[in-house]
Amino acid sequence: MMANLFSSFDPSTNWNTSINWTSTILGMMIIPVSYWMIPSRNLILWNKIISILHKEFKTLIGPKIKGSTLMFISLFSLILFNNFLGLFPYIFTSTSHMVLTLSLALPLWLSFMLFGWINNTIHMFAHLVPQGTPPVLMPFMVCIETISNIIRPGTLAIRLSANMIAGHLLMTLLGNTGSMMSMMMINLLLITQILLLVLESAVAIIQSYVFAVLSTLYSSEVN
Template sequence: MMANLFASFDPSTNWNTSMNWTSIMIGILIIPPSFWLTPSRNNILWNKILLTLHKEFLTLLGPKNKTLTLIFISLFSLILFNNFLGLFPYIFTSTSHMVMTLSLALPLWLTFMLFGWINNSIHMFAHLVPQGTPPVLMPFMVCIETISNLIRPGTLAIRLSANMIAGHLLMTLLGNTGTTMSIYLVNILIIIQILLLTLESAVAIIQSYVFAVLSTLYSSEVN
């Protein structure tokens, strides 16, 4: 039963075609034409959001890395679009799959590690032993910090995909039980589904923000 339930998130089961991954680019197509009119309300709102993110990322990265914030703002926008697209019916949710999330997290983490160990080797070694650690515990802290550093791309990818698939799975479970309910229970179910949809909208924003902020923090540690 669980295999059939999770199979609804399998790319091969939706429309029985390999075109599902094109949903990653649908976000560009559904942007209303009024967004490109300057100044439109959508444009002003989105620019304010990006400016707020730029200022927040700049405090983490430092004033010397002003252009580096564009990478994380673009990352936030990409994940946010795909998270919201997954809430629409019959649209493939790419961010609920490890193929997508790990493809975003692993190259970023690998780039940070290569840059840090090549250019700031002493700084990277210092990160392995937190300040104030007793000499007896230093070997253990090096092992713990190394393991926690190595699992960072996995935790980034799993956090995003697990949060996206959990809400979709709950909505799918509740939706499948609607055919066996009475008309009164169906009305209650619709209200619950609307509340879940609102919650999933908040999760879509929060998870894209968390992914971008954690990537920014990992980047700031290698400078």
């Protein structure tokens, strides 16, 4: 019996090893071979999504850094794969853990900060005081902007993991009550679970997009 409800999301197996973390690369294994070999509808659809994301990220970043959209599109694809895989039964949702989300957000933020403070020091100092701030409020604004800069990787990681675990937790709670319900209530429960699954599919797309867009916005500030 599990010690608490959240332990159902722990990456543990019967062999006391974190084999469930292999779900982060499981998405690459279930892609059909025809996707890579011949032009198909799946490939055309994915290329269309990538081209739209490329144009949007390029607008946010600007023309200064070449090829940087590839990194953010890859980040979007990785998170999207892991979010969707977590909706399948008995597959560990790796993006619901801070270990993965923070290891994605922290190196990105740290590299942006190092690049900005080393190459554009004056520009980074100017970001600490928004334009039009009264002189009296400038010290407070510097403190507020510094704190908001420091907590950025934490907010990125917590937003993704909390949104992914919330829906899964609700579906788990509702699913555990099925054995105690009547036939009519089970039918209602199935409809509710299907609606929640559709909602979680939308959340999986939105959260991966939000993570990638916010990372892009943070990188555009250091140029």
